Amino acid sequence: MQRLKMESVDITKKNIQKIAEFFPNVITETRDKDGRVTKAINFELLKQELSSELIDGEECYDFTWVGKKASIIEANRPIRKTLRPCVEESKDWETTGNLYIEGDNLDVLKLLQESYLNSIKMIYIDPPYNTGKDFIYKDSFTMDKDDYEEEIGLYDEDENRLFQNTDSNGRFHSDWCSMMYPRLKLARNLLSEDGVIFVSIDDNEVHNLRKICDEVFGEDNFVAQITVVGNPRGRDYGGVARMHDYILVFSKSDRTKLNLIEDKANKFSLFDDIGGFELRELRNRNIKFNINNRPNLYYPFYINETNIDENGLYEISLKRVDGWLELYPLESQGVKTVWRWGKQKSAENVNVNIKAKKMRNGSYQIVEKYREPRVMARSVWWDKETNTEKGTLLLKELFAVKCFDYPKPMEMIKRICEMSVDFDAGDIILDFFSGSATTAHAVMQLNAEDGGNRKFIMVQLPEPTDEKSEAYKAGYNNICEIGKERIRRAGDKINEEIKNEQLKIGEEEKKLVDIGFRVLKVDSTNMKDVYYAAEEYSQQTLMKHVSNIKDDRTDTDLLYGVLIDWGLPLSLSHKTEEIEGAKVHTVDEGSLIACFTENVSENVVREIARRQPLRAVFRDSSFRDSADKINIVEIFKLLAPNTSVKVI
Numbered sequence: 001m002q003r004l005k006m007e008s009v010d011i012t013k014k015n016i017q018k019i020a021e022f023f024p025n026v027i028t029e030t031r032d033k034d035g036r037v038t039k040a041i042n043f044e045l046l047k048q049e050l051s052s053e054l055i056d057g058e059e060c061y062d063f064t065w066v067g068k069k070a071s072i073i074e075a076n077r078p079i080r081k082t083l084r085p086c087v088e089e090s091k092d093w094e095t096t097g098n099l100y101i102e103g104d105n106l107d108v109l110k111l112l113q114e115s116y117l118n119s120i121k122m123i124y125i126d127p128p129y130n131t132g133k134d135f136i137y138k139d140s141f142t143m144d145k146d147d148y149e150e151e152i153g154l155y156d157e158d159e160n161r162l163f164q165n166t167d168s169n170g171r172f173h174s175d176w177c178s179m180m181y182p183r184l185k186l187a188r189n190l191l192s193e194d195g196v197i198f199v200s201i202d203d204n205e206v207h208n209l210r211k212i213c214d215e216v217f218g219e220d221n222f223v224a225q226i227t228v229v230g231n232p233r234g235r236d237y238g239g240v241a242r243m244h245d246y247i248l249v250f251s252k253s254d255r256t257k258l259n260l261i262e263d264k265a266n267k268f269s270l271f272d273d274i275g276g277f278e279l280r281e282l283r284n285r286n287i288k289f290n291i292n293n294r295p296n297l298y299y300p301f302y303i304n305e306t307n308i309d310e311n312g313l314y315e316i317s318l319k320r321v322d323g324w325l326e327l328y329p330l331e332s333q334g335v336k337t338v339w340r341w342g343k344q345k346s347a348e349n350v351n352v353n354i355k356a357k358k359m360r361n362g363s364y365q366i367v368e369k370y371r372e373p374r375v376m377a378r379s380v381w382w383d384k385e386t387n388t389e390k391g392t393l394l395l396k397e398l399f400a401v402k403c404f405d406y407p408k409p410m411e412m413i414k415r416i417c418e419m420s421v422d423f424d425a426g427d428i429i430l431d432f433f434s435g436s437a438t439t440a441h442a443v444m445q446l447n448a449e450d451g452g453n454r455k456f457i458m459v460q461l462p463e464p465t466d467e468k469s470e471a472y473k474a475g476y477n478n479i480c481e482i483g484k485e486r487i488r489r490a491g492d493k494i495n496e497e498i499k500n501e502q503l504k505i506g507e508e509e510k511k512l513v514d515i516g517f518r519v520l521k522v523d524s525t526n527m528k529d530v531y532y533a534a535e536e537y538s539q540q541t542l543m544k545h546v547s548n549i550k551d552d553r554t555d556t557d558l559l560y561g562v563l564i565d566w567g568l569p570l571s572l573s574h575k576t577e578e579i580e581g582a583k584v585h586t587v588d589e590g591s592l593i594a595c596f597t598e599n600v601s602e603n604v605v606r607e608i609a610r611r612q613p614l615r616a617v618f619r620d621s622s623f624r625d626s627a628d629k630i631n632i633v634e635i636f637k638l639l640a641p642n643t644s645v646k647v648i
């Protein structure tokens with residue numbers, strides 16, 4: 001029976017497999033550090049495959065920094081960590097589709113590689129800008145511990161590596177690039193083929209970030225460098241008062257299509273019972289479309305010149321009425337033009353969304369009430385809604401104290417969501433530098449406004465708050481506590497407002513928003529060392545390790561470890577029942593059934609097999625010997641031949 005790996009994906013190995021598909025000739029064999037034969041790439045051959053010129057190591061256009069190679073290795077290196085669910089700190093655990101993950105985002109991105117591969121529609125991040133005052137989480141690969149202590153003199157009791165990156169650090173920019181590069185590489189894998197990433201940044205690193213993104217996402221996938229005027233008064237950084245920062249936008253591929261957004265500047269002046277609108281002629285002014293090639297769009301309307309509404313528009317009909325004026329689409333340049341809509345669509349909208357308008361010269365036009373003026377997002381955002389102050393005020397409204405510096409304005413992230421995510425497709429939005437969780441707030445607020453079904457995944461390091469800060473004094477010991485509390489407060493307020501909303505006659509009740517979230521925390525793997533190096537342990541030692549699972553891990557920990565390993569989403573529903581004293585967990589109505597009880601009986605195994613889940617998983621040590629295991633395999637062969645069965 002196959003064992004689950006219980007460690008994150010070995011991306012180097014996967015990359016070699018991908019290259020082998022295209023260039024089988026460049027695959028060679030080598031020995032790893034333990035003397036085992038493994039597949040490797042002959043790089044000279046690969047380079048030659050990709051060039052029509054003879055390759056002899058000449059200079060080429062390249063962006064590099066100290067530590068770049070180490071950061072590539074780091075992005076690909078598997079880790080033996082897991083995500084442990086924390087039901088007590090979660091909200092609506094059973095029903096929510098949202099996640100709040102605590103830990104270093106490099107670990108989290110690695111752990112999500114299988115479960116969310118090609119599945120995130122939009123990523124928004126607001127990383128530390130490297131202003132010279134930021135605390136940056138130093139990844140262990142960038143320098144060894146001694147160097148580190150010497151250079152920074154900062155380590156907390158958990159050997160956490162948060163350090164203040166000041167510009168006296170000789171590798172000021174390199175360290176920042178090494179921090180961002182592996183994270184962006186891993187993030188790209190998670191984006192769906194039509195996905196898009198938005199990264200907030202300012203002048204300190206925008207040039208480096210753009211080069212890194214060019215390399216990670218491909219220069220052709222650059223979409224925009226949006227300037228956001230967040231501080232119209234300007235802040236004096238010496239010489240010129242800075243008013244703005246940026247959002248870099250890169251798509252995953254040319255399949256990404258950004259949506260038009262609401263045109264806030266274009267306020268409506270006309271209103272009816274449905275809402276505001278502007279008028280657009282129903283006639284297609286493009287004479288390329290005419291009676292000769294679109295005869296079905298050429299038909300008459302009839303206008304009642306005696307019935308005018310409060311907007312000065314006239315009643316119309318598609319059927320002839322005595323005394324009403326007949327109107328066909330006008331002739332232009334000797335060509336009979338046509339309507340934009342067919343007769344069926346016009347019939348459905350007559351007098352609700354289309355009417356007639358009298359022009360100054362006494363003639364009539366058929367007009368559409370265009371209710372949603374939408375425009376392409378602009379590359380400079382300087383409206384009040386994206387003002388930095390707005391973010392601070394909103395958070396202060398929720399907490400009464402200032403508990404986070406420079407949260408982003410929620411409206412800015414709402415706009416980004418509008419541009420990039422379909423409202424009702426259950427698209428997932430990821431923010432892996434989530435701070436005070438403005439992104440989660442924006443997703444819930446937007447869902448409340450348009451009845452959407454977007455989901456969020458927030459990732460945040462439990463960075464301690466400063467003991468002198470208002471947040472600390474208010475009882476928030478780390479940033480995750482602020483983020484989670486914000487989602488709770490903002491969510492409750494949003495649903496309360498929906499419940500209290502006065503409905504207009506005939507208006508349907510709005511549905512409540514998913515304001516829940518499952519909390520998961522990065523921790524060491526659930527498995528003891530023996531799990532990963534079984535061959536190094538003698539049979540006798542193995543017997544002593546009765547279980548290969550750490551003693552403090554619960555069934556739910558193991559279940560989530562298995563979801564991660566098997567690449568299943570962490571928001572799937574699951575229920576637990578007892579069968580003959582054994583706890584049995586069913587995920588997503590049978591995508592997976594897990595039983596981690598020791599000494600599981602044959603009857604229980606038979607019952608699980610009878611339900612024919614897609615996957616089944618047991619604890620290795622529940623079976624006394626290999627005869628037992630063969631028996632299980634036989635039971636599944638007989639009762640559930642399509643179930644994939646594994647052990648941990």
Ligand SMILES: C[S@@+](CC[C@H](N)C(=O)[O-])C[C@H]1O[C@@H](n2cnc3c(N)ncnc32)[C@H](O)[C@@H]1O
Nearest residue numbers: 104105126137407408433434435436438461463
């Ligand atoms: C600029 S703030 C983001 C603010 C956020 N956009 C908001 O509106 O509240 C960056 C956040 O990233 C977090 N962070 C920094 N390094 C991290 C890491 N390695 N993993 C996870 N979070 C990290 C910091 O603790 C900080 O809260």
